[in-house]
Amino acid sequence: MRLGVAFDDSILRLNSVIDRELLGTTFHSDKFESPYTLFWDNGASRTNYTSNGEIVVLQFEILSETNGSPINLSYNNDWWDIFDLDYNLIEFTINNGSISNPPEDNNHNYVSDVAIPATCVDEGLMTYTCAVCGDSYTEPIEKDPANHTGGTYENVITPATLTTDGLMGIYCAGCGELIETYPIPATISDTDPLLSVSSSLALHGTAASVDISIANNPGFAGMVLKVSYPEELELVQYALGDVDLLSGFTGPDGVPPGEACSISDSFYLVWGRTSDYTQDGAIATLTFAVDPDTKPGEYPIIVTFEQHNGPRIPVDYQEQPLDISIKNGAIIVISYILGNVTDSGEVGLADLVRLARWIAGHGVFINELAADVNGDDEIGPADLVRLSRWIAGHFGGLTLEELLIK
Numbered sequence: 558m559r560l561g562v563a564f565d566d567s568i569l570r571l572n573s574v575i576d577r578e579l580l581g582t583t584f585h586s587d588k589f590e591s592p593y594t595l596f597w598d599n600g601a602s603r604t605n606y607t608s609n610g611e612i613v614v615l616q617f618e619i620l621s622e623t624n625g626s627p628i629n630l631s632y633n634n635d636w637w638d639i640f641d642l643d644y645n646l647i648e649f650t651i652n653n654g655s656i657s658n659p660p661e662d663n664n665h666n667y668v669s670d671v672a673i674p675a676t677c678v679d680e681g682l683m684t685y686t687c688a689v690c691g692d693s694y695t696e697p698i699e700k701d702p703a704n705h706t707g708g709t710y711e712n713v714i715t716p717a718t719l720t721t722d723g724l725m726g727i728y729c730a731g732c733g734e735l736i737e738t739y740p741i742p743a744t745i746s747d748t749d750p751l752l753s754v755s756s757s758l759a760l761h762g763t764a765a766s767v768d769i770s771i772a773n774n775p776g777f778a779g780m781v782l783k784v785s786y787p788e789e790l791e792l793v794q795y796a797l798g799d800v801d802l803l804s805g806f807t808g809p810d811g812v813p814p815g816e817a818c819s820i821s822d823s824f825y826l827v828w829g830r831t832s833d834y835t836q837d838g839a840i841a842t843l844t845f846a847v848d849p850d851t852k853p854g855e856y857p858i859i860v861t862f863e864q865h866n867g868p869r870i871p872v873d874y875q876e877q878p879l880d881i882s883i884k885n886g887a888i889i890v891i892s893y894i895l896g897n898v899t900d901s902g903e904v905g906l907a908d909l910v911r912l913a914r915w916i917a918g919h920g921v922f923i924n925e926l927a928a929d930v931n932g933d934d935e936i937g938p939a940d941l942v943r944l945s946r947w948i949a950g951h952f953g954g955l956t957l958e959e960l961l962i963k
Contacts, residue, residue: 558647568620573615581599628653667686681698707729709729757889779829784823797814862881896908896928898911
């Protein structure tokens with residue numbers, strides 16, 4: 558390859574030529590004048606050079622001030638200046654440059670450009686180039702925690718159970734940060750046997766009831782349920798869901814269903830029947846008193862297949878073990894009566910009128926927590942409609958709290 562380098566020798570003096578030895582044997586001109594000839598021959602090695610990069614550096618001395626004296630490269634393929642080993646002519650596009658006097662320091666106009674973006678693992682690199690003279694320098698860019706790199710991986714945060722969803726985390730493979738999550742569906746199906754405990758809202762100092770229900774009942778004859786709960790709750794009464802459930806039944810502390818009691822911490826419900834009970838639905842209703850000093854929050858009602866000396870699996874009349882899953886519930890203690898926006902202690906027409914006036918901007922007081930009767934975290938016409946319908950008896954006797962849980 559042969560290249561001609563033309564420049565204005567009244568402004569520039571070529572002082573040295575530094576070859577980067579990328580293109581083989583050099584036969585550059587020994588006269589540093591314009592036009593200067595660069596020449597490479599690779600015939601000895603009999604290979605075509607295909608590498609990219611800087612092939613030569615020309616160092617000039619500026620003889621007089623210039624705002625941009627051009628340096629022009631040229632070649633002439635009529636004279637076979639550039640060809641490969643098979644004597645095929647090679648065409649190149651040439652981008653010429655120039656040399657200027659550097660400006661005073663205060664005349665630089667540096668433009669920034671991100672050369673290497675920062676990631677959550679590595680620093681980046683910012684290049685600053687003067688738009689006037691081409692001078693440049695670089696500065697590191699701090700790591701960017703939000704620019705994740707290296708892909709992602711998943712890891713289970715909370716495993717799914719038969720009755721509750723789990724949680725899967727997606728993590729950055731570079732820095733290990735949790736990026737997002739998605740639920741892992743519970744593994745129980747709609748046809749699997751399930752014993753579930755309902756949840757109920759209650760004010761502190763009042764009582765609330767929950768149901769223990771069975772669905773897809775495989776038919777049980779022997780079953781022991783241990784019911785455990787926090788110290789803020791006290792069992793004050795229980796009932797069975799069906800008269801047939803009295804067969805072979807033993808209640809807590811010998812207290813019959815329907816009678817008042819006072820049981821703390823835990824108790825047992827025991828069945829030892831002479832036939833399988835196969836009905837679906839509530840098998841027991843438990844009523845708990847909530848201590849007056851109880852703080853708002855969720856107080857779990859935990860049911861396990863367990864007797865006084867350890868776990869016991871339910872069995873049918875043939876004494877075969879039954880695979881029944883359990884989904885537990887809670888007493889959810891609140892500090893207000895849903896719908897009682899006046900804080901009078903009961904829900905009625907006064908609450909409906911007060912809520913309507915508040916919505917109309919009359920500046921009246923309401924308990925805003927109690928006013929959100931539909932649970933959408935907003936107070937508006939939808940709450941007014943639900944409260945009006947409930948006062949008119951349109952919900953079949955369900956409380957506003959029960960509607961909210963549903």
